[in-house]
Amino acid sequence: MAVQISPSILAADFARLADEAAAVPNADWLHVDVMDYHFVPNLTLGLPVVEALHKATATPLDCHLMIADPDRWAPQYAEAGAGSVTIHAEAAKAPIRTLREIRSLGARAGLALNPATAVDPYEDLLGEVDMLLLMTVEPGFGGQKFLDVVLPKVRRARELIGRHGGRVWLQVDGGVDAGTIERCAEAGADVFVAGSAVYGASDPVAAIDELRAAASRAVS
Numbered sequence: 001m002a003v004q005i006s007p008s009i010l011a012a013d014f015a016r017l018a019d020e021a022a023a024v025p026n027a028d029w030l031h032v033d034v035m036d037y038h039f040v041p042n043l044t045l046g047l048p049v050v051e052a053l054h055k056a057t058a059t060p061l062d063c064h065l066m067i068a069d070p071d072r073w074a075p076q077y078a079e080a081g082a083g084s085v086t087i088h089a090e091a092a093k094a095p096i097r098t099l100r101e102i103r104s105l106g107a108r109a110g111l112a113l114n115p116a117t118a119v120d121p122y123e124d125l126l127g128e129v130d131m132l133l134l135m136t137v138e139p140g141f142g143g144q145k146f147l148d149v150v151l152p153k154v155r156r157a158r159e160l161i162g163r164h165g166g167r168v169w170l171q172v173d174g175g176v177d178a179g180t181i182e183r184c185a186e187a188g189a190d191v192f193v194a195g196s197a198v199y200g201a202s203d204p205v206a207a208i209d210e211l212r213a214a215a216s217r218a219v220s
Helices: 015-022 045-054 070-079 095-104 119-128 146-161 181-187 204-219
Strands: 004-007 030-035 062-064 084-088 110-114 130-136 170-172 191-194
Touching: 004 119, 004 204, 015 045, 015 130, 030 045, 045 062, 045 070, 062 070, 062 110, 070 084, 070 095, 070 204, 084 095, 084 130, 095 110, 095 119, 110 119, 146 170, 146 181, 181 191, 181 204, 191 204
Parallel strands: 004 191, 030 062, 062 084, 084 110, 110 130, 130 170, 170 191
Antiparallel strands: none
């Protein structure tokens, strides 16, 4: 699968989100981190902002729900216009039902795992997801240092995905920049969330092109 770059608006200017979305026209997705101050110790944005962003940009929204009750709220993000909705395995009480409902509403369904959560116990859920997200930092705050300890899990996830046909996208989120994206791509990731590396750059468009090129070189 071709490399995909999903800039995270967590690193953008929240007062100018429509302009910030427009600043990355070459992005494959726009990553939207939803945090509720319960599952993670931070509070960001919710459904009204996602609805507004969906109207303001043609770039599909990649909503990552770091919230305590994804079974209740995830379908509403699909209804709000998100192209992809990812829930955390650690928070979902009925993941199969929730993932199927997300899909039934026309969005791609994703399952996220924190750095310390093993991937093998979730192999049986790969048939229910379109994307597996492996956190490469502890969830909750942007700008953290990439955790190399997660790379073996990325490799293992790629093995498991291959065993099930290889159709599931493998996303990494946290500390992804020009210095780490090649290692992630070599390990098997194909969708990359980058916040500060894009929105902290003087030229976000060029930053995305550079990240995409680096990841593509690593897998070619």
